[in-house]
Amino acid sequence: MRSTTSQHLNRTGLSNAPKLARELVQGTRSTRPSSEGNAESMASVRIAYSRNGEPVGSIPPPDPEAAPSKALAGAPIFLDKLGERLAFERSGVRLYDALLSKFDAFGTWKNGPARADLEEIRKDEFAHFMMLRQAMVDLGGDPTAVTPSADVHGVASQGLVAVLADPRTTLGQSLEAILVAELVDNDCWENLSDLATALGKEELAEKFQDALTEEREHLRRVRSWLGAALNQTATGELGDVFLARAKERERRTAGRAAERQVKTKRKRSGSAKPKRASARNGAKKASKRGAKTGRRRAQAR
Amino acid sequence: MTLDLLRNKGTPLDRQVFTWRDLVQPPYSKLDDDAFTRVRVILMNGIESEAVRFSHSCARMNASLQQTLAEVRRIEQHQQTLVNWLNPADQSPIETTIGFEQVAIEVTASVARSEPDPYLAQIFRFGLLEDFDHLYRYSALYDRLDGRDANTLLQSYTDILPGRPTVVEHRAPADDLRRPYSRGTAALLTKLHSLTIMAGENQTHDYYMTIGPMFSDPVARQLYAEIASIEEQHVTQYESIIDAEETWLEKWLLHEAAEAYNYWSCVEYEQNPRVKAIWERFLDYELGHLQVARRVFEEVERRDAEEILSSKLTEPIRYESQRDFVREVLNKEVDLRARGADIVHKDELPPGNPSEQYAKQMNRDGSPSQTVAAGWVWTPGTELAAEAERGPVSGKAKAKAHNGHARSAR
Numbered sequence: 001m002r003s004t005t006s007q008h009l010n011r012t013g014l015s016n017a018p019k020l021a022r023e024l025v026q027g028t029r030s031t032r033p034s035s036e037g038n039a040e041s042m043a044s045v046r047i048a049y050s051r052n053g054e055p056v057g058s059i060p061p062p063d064p065e066a067a068p069s070k071a072l073a074g075a076p077i078f079l080d081k082l083g084e085r086l087a088f089e090r091s092g093v094r095l096y097d098a099l100l101s102k103f104d105a106f107g108t109w110k111n112g113p114a115r116a117d118l119e120e121i122r123k124d125e126f127a128h129f130m131m132l133r134q135a136m137v138d139l140g141g142d143p144t145a146v147t148p149s150a151d152v153h154g155v156a157s158q159g160l161v162a163v164l165a166d167p168r169t170t171l172g173q174s175l176e177a178i179l180v181a182e183l184v185d186n187d188c189w190e191n192l193s194d195l196a197t198a199l200g201k202e203e204l205a206e207k208f209q210d211a212l213t214e215e216r217e218h219l220r221r222v223r224s225w226l227g228a229a230l231n232q233t234a235t236g237e238l239g240d241v242f243l244a245r246a247k248e249r250e251r252r253t254a255g256r257a258a259e260r261q262v263k264t265k266r267k268r269s270g271s272a273k274p275k276r277a278s279a280r281n282g283a284k285k286a287s288k289r290g291a292k293t294g295r296r297r298a299q300a301r
Numbered sequence: 302m303t304l305d306l307l308r309n310k311g312t313p314l315d316r317q318v319f320t321w322r323d324l325v326q327p328p329y330s331k332l333d334d335d336a337f338t339r340v341r342v343i344l345m346n347g348i349e350s351e352a353v354r355f356s357h358s359c360a361r362m363n364a365s366l367q368q369t370l371a372e373v374r375r376i377e378q379h380q381q382t383l384v385n386w387l388n389p390a391d392q393s394p395i396e397t398t399i400g401f402e403q404v405a406i407e408v409t410a411s412v413a414r415s416e417p418d419p420y421l422a423q424i425f426r427f428g429l430l431e432d433f434d435h436l437y438r439y440s441a442l443y444d445r446l447d448g449r450d451a452n453t454l455l456q457s458y459t460d461i462l463p464g465r466p467t468v469v470e471h472r473a474p475a476d477d478l479r480r481p482y483s484r485g486t487a488a489l490l491t492k493l494h495s496l497t498i499m500a501g502e503n504q505t506h507d508y509y510m511t512i513g514p515m516f517s518d519p520v521a522r523q524l525y526a527e528i529a530s531i532e533e534q535h536v537t538q539y540e541s542i543i544d545a546e547e548t549w550l551e552k553w554l555l556h557e558a559a560e561a562y563n564y565w566s567c568v569e570y571e572q573n574p575r576v577k578a579i580w581e582r583f584l585d586y587e588l589g590h591l592q593v594a595r596r597v598f599e600e601v602e603r604r605d606a607e608e609i610l611s612s613k614l615t616e617p618i619r620y621e622s623q624r625d626f627v628r629e630v631l632n633k634e635v636d637l638r639a640r641g642a643d644i645v646h647k648d649e650l651p652p653g654n655p656s657e658q659y660a661k662q663m664n665r666d667g668s669p670s671q672t673v674a675a676g677w678v679w680t681p682g683t684e685l686a687a688e689a690e691r692g693p694v695s696g697k698a699k700a701k702a703h704n705g706h707a708r709s710a711r
Contacts (some may be wrong), residue, residue, distance in 0.1 A: 008333035012453035014681055020457035021681075023624060027460050028679050034463045035668075037675025039445045039684075042520045045672060049519040166390050168327070 056152060060145035063137075078199055081192050082136055083147030087154060088185065089129040091161070095181055096122035098164035102171040111228035112171070117221060124214045131211065135204055153188075157181065172229045175222055182219040189215050209260070216253055223249065304565045304614040306558050307595065307607060311588025314372065319379045326579075328389035331396070334573055336456040337407075337620040339400045341567045341580070342387045344408055347504030348497065348563050349381030355556050359549050366549070369597055373590050380583055387576065394512040395443050395521075399454045401505050402439060405432035406459055408501060410623035412494045413630075415616050421491060421542055424479050425498065426630050427637060427644050428535055433627065434464030434670075435528050441674035444683045446518055452681065458622040461679035465635050467670035470531050471663050473655035476639040477537040484544040484551070489558070489612050492543070496559040497618070499539035506532035523669035530663075550598040554609050557594045561587040566617035 014021040059076045060083070100118050108114065136143040146154075163169055163177040193208035227242035329338050356374040360367045388397060406429060413425035440451035440461045451461055482491050506529055513525030547555070564584035571577035595606040638647045639656070650657070680687040 008330060010332050011335065011456050012332055014452070014457065017457050020622060024452065024457045024460060025681065027624070027628065028462060031462055031678045033674060033676050033678055034466045034468075035671040035675045037672075039675075039677075041672045041675040042445055042518075045520045045523070045667070046518065162390055168389075 056148050057146075059147055060142050062140040063142045075199060078195055078201075079136070079139065079141045080147045080149045081188075081195060082132060082139070082141065083143075083145065084149035084153050085188060085192055086129060086132040086136060086143060087146065087150035088157070088181075088188065089125050089132060091154070091157060092125035092181060092185070093122055093129060095160060095164055095178060096125060098161075099171070099174055099178060102164070102169070102174045105167075106171045108171065109229055109232055111224065111232075113175075113221070113225050121218050121221070124218065128211050128214075131207060135207070153184075156184075172226070172233075175226050175229070179219075179222050179226060182215065182222050185215050186212070186219050213257065216257070220246070220250065220253070302569060302615075302617075304562060304617075306561060306588070306591060306610045306614070309588050310592055311561075311590075312582075312585040313589055314376070314593060317376045317586050317589060319383070324379055324382045325386050326383065327575075328387050329573060329576060331389050331392045331454070334576075336400075336403065336454065336458055337570065338573050338576055339388075339392075339454070340404050340407060340620065341571065342384060342576075343397070343400050343404045343504075344497075344501055345563060345567060345580075345583075346381060346385040347404075347501045348560055349377055349384060350504045350507070351496070351500030352377040352556055352560055353381060354503070355552065359553060363549055366597065369593065370553075373593055376586060376590070380586060383579065384583075387579075393447075394515055395439065395447065396454055398439050398509070398512070399436065399443060399451050401508060402432055402436035403455055403459050404501055405429070405505065406436060406627060407620070407623050408618060409498055410626050410630075411619040412498060414619075414623070414626055416491060416494055417488045418482060418491050420480065421482060421495070423644055424538065424542060425494070426634055427639070428498070428502075428538060429627065430464040430630060430635055430637075431467070431470050431531060431535070432464075433460075433462070433631065434467050434470070435531070437461055437463050437679075438467055438524060438528070438670045438674050440679060441677040442521055442524055444677070444679075444685075445673065446521060448683060448685065450681065450683050452679070458624070460624060460627065462631070463674070464631060465637075467527065467531065468664055468668040469638075469660060470534070471656070471660040472534060472639055473659045474537065476641060476656045477534045478541045478642060479538055480642045481542050481544045484547045487544070489610060490614070490616070492555050493559045493562045493614075495539065495543050496555060497563060499536065499543065500559070502532055502535040502539055506536055520669055520673050524673050527663075527669045548602065550594070550602055551609055553594045554591070554598050554606060557587060557591040558610055561591055562614055563618065565614070566620070569617045570620035 010016070014025075059080045096118055100115065100122070103113065103115055103118055133143045160177045160181050164174050189208060189212040193205050193212055196202075196205035196208055224242075224246050227246060231237070231239040231242050329342065331339075353374055356370045356377065360370045360374075363370075392400075409425050409429040409432065413422050413429060416422040416425060436451070436455075436459065443449050443451050455461070482495065509525050509529035509532060513522060513529060516522050516525065561584060564580050564587055567580040568577060568584055571580055591610075595610075598604075598606050598609075636647050637644050638650055639645075640650060640654075677684060678687075
């Protein structure tokens with residue numbers, strides 16, 4: 001791993017130039033602001049603008065050339081969120097492209113990502129984008145349009161692209177940005193899947209659930225790579241505390257996945273109480289995923 | 302050290318070459334480089350920007366000069382690119398803005414201290430106190446919008462205090478015009494100072510006009526609108542101190558001389574060896590441009606360039622904290638105002654004068670610069686650090702204050 005700052009001197013703190021800092025602080029002690037008030041003055045302007053403002057934009061109308069059979073049955077919010085994930089996954093492919101450049105430039109570390117790991121995640125992100133694109137077309141939406149949620153997430157993600165594309169950032173620093181993306185992605189896939197279920201789009205909900213499972217695996221791997229990097233940088237070895245936390249997260253994730261499977265099956269079958277078999281199946285699937293996870297971890301090493 | 306503008310021939314034009322890779326060099330570090338490296342990068346971008354702007358204006362008015370100007374201008378364009386691209390990507394627009402205001406304070410203070418013409422020194426000090434206030438307002442914005450401390454960029458070189466309040470800087474156009482130096486009698490240093498500060502203010506105006514709409518916060522958008530307007534006034538002020546009777550070729554010579562003078566000043570102070578090598582290279586490029594301008598000047602005007610550029614330059618712009626000087630100016634001159642071309646005490650202005658009326662109109666719906674810094678005092682580590690030391694404000698008290706503001710906004 002490359003050390004980013006060892007040969008430089010960070011000058012951002014007051015301790016960088018104690019004499020100058022003393023002069024500065026002494027000079028500001030007697031400052032009187034030129035107007036009374038506090039930060040709430042800014043808030044009041046924000047509130048006034050918000051109350052009189054326009055929205056970011058509107059949800060694109062359905063494709064007028066779509067077959068009538070494809071007419072949108074769901075709530076507009078579903079199209080909005082579908083467009084959001086579509087754009088995010090498409091950008092995600094580019095994030096992993098940039099991450100691969102970091103890997104090629106700097107290499108990896110013990111228990112860090114292998115190139116094949118990053119390529120595999122990139123492939124998943126691309127597959128999710130393709131799947132969402134098709135879903136949008138099937139619903140009569142326009143997959144080329146930018147929905148309001150897609151725009152908001154695009155703005156929120158600007159920093160991620162900036163970190164990953166900056167030639168000065170390391171693979172480890174870039175993974176910190178990827179962690180942010182994967183955390184958001186996990187929650188947003190959960191929301192999209194739940195929204196599909198709520199709107200009775202069971203087939204889509206199932207596809208989204210599969211995507212979520214893959215995204216959870218991405219998150220787990222990114223966390224473990226970062227943990228390994230941090231621990232090795234700090235102590236020179238992979239600490240038990242990171243391994244224990246990873247194991248605990250894995251256990252919780254498997255438990256949540258099993259619970260979700262059970263709930264979905266109950267909803268589909270309309271039964272009030274969980275059947276033992278369903279619960280068993282869910283647990284079985286979760287355990288299968290755990291095995292897959294273990295294999296991937298072995299590959300990462 | 303001295304700079305002899307005419308004896309040193311610099312790099313010939315045909316050896317001033319670039320590649321795209323050369324134009325995009327590794328940037329300076331926002332965290333590790335000295336704040337004055339950022340100050341120099343920002344100022345030199347402004348100097349090059351003025352070179353390109355002037356060259357285009359000159360070409361539009363002088364058909365016979367178009368080819369020579371185009372040849373030199375292409376190089377200026379690439380010099381500007383290389384210099385401006387030294388700004389790092391992790392430096393946000395508000396952070397670069399704080400750098401711009403540090404330029405306006407420290408460079409103008411250095412210029413004001415060494416300016417031989419007392420009237421122009423006064424004008425530089427007048428503008429200085431306004432930019433000083435802008436730094437305070439932007440620092441408040443940086444704290445209250447991003448939760449960050451402007452001093453991490455300023456590195457304790459520059460005070461963060463109110464200056465002449467921005468709210469009173471809005472003047473009627475006639476009160477922004479000053480008396481020019483005389484081309485025949487003014488010192489070379491006066492001419493170079495004037496061009497330098499005009500160039501700096503012009504790029505500041507252009508920068509704020511470009512990035513202002515990139516902010517989502519309405520107060521930030523208003524503040525950039527307000528301060529960009531002042532920067533426009535400053536361009537008006539500083540271009541009016543330059544003698545409009547100078548010929549186009551005289552102005553070209555002076556522009557090239559100002560560029561060389563500024564690169565020379567950068568070389569004198571730069572600590573980053575990689576950046577210093579760029580300043581040295583471009584000093585030689587500018588001396589080469591000066592030779593081209595000199596040749597054209599002497600051919601067309603049939604007079605010696607030494608009439609304009611006779612003196613050797615011995616005093617570079619000083620890239621060091623001007624705190625004591627700025628504080629002294631602040632104490633003595635904060636209450637000065639403009640009345641036409643004169644700088645007078647505010648008590649001498651008649652009530653209802655055009656500038657007062659104009660400011661009243663512009664501030665009628667509120668003053669962004671007052672809003673952003675309401676009750677704000679710079680504190681190490683942001684005002685939240687001060688709040689943490691005092692203890693947090695109770696939720697109830699905060700909600701009460703918030704509701705009061707919301708009502709008044711309606």
